[in-house]
Amino acid sequence: MIYFIVNITARTGKSRAIWMEMKEILENRSIEYKAFQTRYAGHATNLARKISSLPEDRIYLITVGGDGTLNEVINGITDFSRIVLGILPIGSGNDFARGMGISKDTLSNLEQMLDLIESASEGTAIDLGEVSCEALDTPKYFAISSGAGLDAIVCKKALHSRLKKFLNQLHLGKLTYLLLTIESLFSMTTCDADIVFNHGEAMHVSHMIFSAGMNLRIEGGGVPMAPDAVPDDGMLCLAMAHDVPKWLTFFLLPFLVAGKQKYIRVFDCIPFKECTLHLSSPLTVHADGEYCGENTTITYKCLPGKLHFLKIS
Numbered sequence: 001m002i003y004f005i006v007n008i009t010a011r012t013g014k015s016r017a018i019w020m021e022m023k024e025i026l027e028n029r030s031i032e033y034k035a036f037q038t039r040y041a042g043h044a045t046n047l048a049r050k051i052s053s054l055p056e057d058r059i060y061l062i063t064v065g066g067d068g069t070l071n072e073v074i075n076g077i078t079d080f081s082r083i084v085l086g087i088l089p090i091g092s093g094n095d096f097a098r099g100m101g102i103s104k105d106t107l108s109n110l111e112q113m114l115d116l117i118e119s120a121s122e123g124t125a126i127d128l129g130e131v132s133c134e135a136l137d138t139p140k141y142f143a144i145s146s147g148a149g150l151d152a153i154v155c156k157k158a159l160h161s162r163l164k165k166f167l168n169q170l171h172l173g174k175l176t177y178l179l180l181t182i183e184s185l186f187s188m189t190t191c192d193a194d195i196v197f198n199h200g201e202a203m204h205v206s207h208m209i210f211s212a213g214m215n216l217r218i219e220g221g222g223v224p225m226a227p228d229a230v231p232d233d234g235m236l237c238l239a240m241a242h243d244v245p246k247w248l249t250f251f252l253l254p255f256l257v258a259g260k261q262k263y264i265r266v267f268d269c270i271p272f273k274e275c276t277l278h279l280s281s282p283l284t285v286h287a288d289g290e291y292c293g294e295n296t297t298i299t300y301k302c303l304p305g306k307l308h309f310l311k312i313s
Ligand SMILES: Nc1ncnc2c1ncn2[C@@H]1O[C@H](COP(=O)(O)OP(=O)(O)OP(=O)(O)O)[C@@H](O)[C@H]1O
Pocket: 007, 009, 010, 011, 012, 038, 039, 040, 041, 042, 043, 065, 066, 067, 068, 069, 070, 072, 090, 091, 092, 093, 094, 095, 289
């Protein structure tokens, strides 16, 4: 039995037609499956919790949706040792799929995934991140990244953005992030941060614009915030911009978008297993683009090999 959690509202509702085509493939291949459609924000977490409590030794769970749905699913899984997770990206950003090298051809992805399941694949172990901060009751998992500051403000605005809906209709969803980044950069307040790493190092930064714990190399619609981050090395990467006036950051952003930040002093990319940031004033925090409130103390932690993942290309 294969379980599907499907968000047909992803990509502003354009996903329904793709899901119908997927169902045809499942029926043609006589696959035994159960599909659950999400009916409200947060529903995917409840569904994943129920599915992961089923008394089966190995549970194949496939997420059909965008990065938000994936984040909800991993935060519902109660026993990662029995779940093998597949991702069929049909959202607007799909950073997880991009970061994992999954193609945009959803139907071929599904066929590949079914082949893996038929060969009783155990999946490939990849790391997850975990973020703790005062606005969250319990720590939250992330598969792509969790950030504070500019990237989080942009994610928060994008969640309810009419601009995103409009640009999605024109297949220009990525442009939402660029426009919101420019607008937010000039309206946001920066802060100072004391950062303590579990390997014993500590540092102080001023005028911090963003700091993100990256599991994958990209976030925000494909921006390579941490060009060297890989999801199976037992480490996260702290991507930061600091000690720079906001107007200058505006001119330096193209280097970030091109993945050339190592040549620019104001950007950092520091590998770590666990670190805590103490901020001088609260910043917005996100996990995989999901809003995690306003916070002054943020801890990022790597959970090595936590997720068994159906790797397709
Ligand atoms: N039936 C529903 N009605 C309203 N919102 C929903 C429903 N199902 C899921 N959601 C919410 O929709 C949000 C966005 O979905 P998702 O991330 O899958 O798509 P997306 O935003 O198009 O893609 P991406 O995050 O990759 O840009 C999720 O965070 C989830 O909380």
